[in-house]
Amino acid sequence: MFYxxxxxxxxxxxxxxxxxxxxxxxxxxxxxxxKNLRGMSKGDKLVIYHTGDQKSAVGTATVESxxxxxxxxxxxxxxxxxxxxxxxxxxxxxxxxxxxxxxxVRQGRLSVVPLSKEQYxxxxxx
Numbered sequence: 001m002f003y004x005x006x007x008x009x010x011x012x013x014x015x016x017x018x019x020x021x022x023x024x025x026x027x028x029x030x031x032x033x034x035k036n037l038r039g040m041s042k043g044d045k046l047v048i049y050h051t052g053d054q055k056s057a058v059g060t061a062t063v064e065s066x067x068x069x070x071x072x073x074x075x076x077x078x079x080x081x082x083x084x085x086x087x088x089x090x091x092x093x094x095x096x097x098x099x100x101x102x103x104x105v106r107q108g109r110l111s112v113v114p115l116s117k118e119q120y121x122x123x124x125x126x
Contacts, residue, residue: 001044002120003036004057004104004113005078009050014059017048017080022064025076032103033112037074040066046078047115047123056087057123088123098122 005025007013017023028034044063050056060081067075093099104113115123 001039001041002046002115002117003040003044004047004049004115004123005061006049006051006111008052009054010052013050014048014083017059017061017078020080022077022079025078026073028111030110032107033110034072034074036112036114037076038066038068038071040076042066045120047120055090057084058087059083060124084124086125096122
């Protein structure tokens with residue numbers, strides 16, 4: 001599976017993840033986003049998206065483990081991947097037919113968004 005994780009870069013950005021190499025993704029409270037976290041599995045591929053002034057997909061990561069023992073607060077450990085060579089802005093995403101009807105553009109405040117393989121590849125340039 002593929003997901004996009006939104007983060008405010010002034011709080012915890014992709015550079016922080018690269019420095020630490022691995023982290024627990026937490027602080028998610030929206031019920032739909034929590035459900036998406038619980039649905040993750042080891043090996044799932046992730047896109048890290050910076051909110052705020054940047055509004056762009058900036059890097060990749062991989063799910064290392066999921067502890068969903070507490071259904072309200074799943075603990076998802078992610079491992080840093082690579083910087084996306086050409087960050088993809090929200091404006092570009094909104095013009096792509098691939099994202100018509102996607103929660104990424106329909107539910108702007110959703111912090112954990114499922115992606116199709118095609119969407120993941122388009123965002124990461126692969």
